[in-house]
Amino acid sequence: MNRRVALQNLLLAVAAAAVTSCDDLDNFEVDVAAKATIPAGTVLDELLGVLAFEEFQSINLTQELDNQGVTKDDVDSVRMISLALVIDGPSGANFDFLESLAFYAETEGQERVLVAELAPVPKGQTSIELVMSGAELKPYVVAPSMKLTTAAKGKRPPQETRVTAAAVLDVDVTVPGCGA
Template sequence: MFKSIGAAFCFVILFSSCDKLDELTKFDIEYNQRVTIPSSAGVDLPFDVFTPETETNSESKFEVNDTRKDLIEEIKLTELEMVIISPSDADFSFLNSVEVYISADGLDEILVASLDEVPANAGGTILLNTEDKDLKEYIKKDEFSLRLHTVTDELMSTDHELQVNSTFFVDAKILGL
């Protein structure tokens, strides 16, 4: 009887320790990019805006979290927020819809976030709906870029500078464990 209780106790401790170790291999990586939506001459016309290529610095970010590129199990975009930087009094009422695509050298461009109907009262910050896709190959690259496919529903007389804040959830193994 003592052997079975001892074995059960060891199993519970071992299982609990594995869960705690597994939690140590999960972390977020954040990227902030700026993009300018140019003043437009028309309404309801789709147009694309590209972010500059963003260095992922993934190797150093993985190292800080005690892992490496080859130990990454999955990376998913969990949040994509767009914030108007200028003009300071602007809001997103000019925007009808937005889709965000990610691309990296040697990989196909894919949709990662969207907002089909931007609310008229959205204010200066909007959160997009993220896609449930594994993006580890994109973030493991040295650089990636985002393309914003937008449709306006108002005439814009000035350029709008936006900050695109993205949060990626990383699930990795701790140095081989």
């Protein structure tokens, strides 16, 4: 009887270890970065409406999925887990020109969805971390391409300003043998 209980405990431990290792296997992170140059404000063109991050205009994660040995059909869920902006220059520049900022995911055939925002933007900062909405991005990621667009309130900075945006996506996929 003790042998039987010991064998059952061993099988339970092996099953628990398999579940734990599958949890670790079926998620991976994808880094996406982009740069923008914001022209200096003029008397006639002072209001800021959009920050144009060119690399965010056509995001295709097929290569990243291929690198993980999965296809878009294997994707169960995608969520943005972080989005940060950093001033690259000029020296002494900060985000004081922004009042609020929001990023949206877009793709053909889907409603535009809020993925991250920050309002108000804190004064004196050279880097900011946006608040994630928790939106499900699978329909956008499995589309041929998605784009991240912005809506910004504020005024153009007093001098041309360079900004880098870095986003991290958590991709949850189905791994054969691990279940959904």
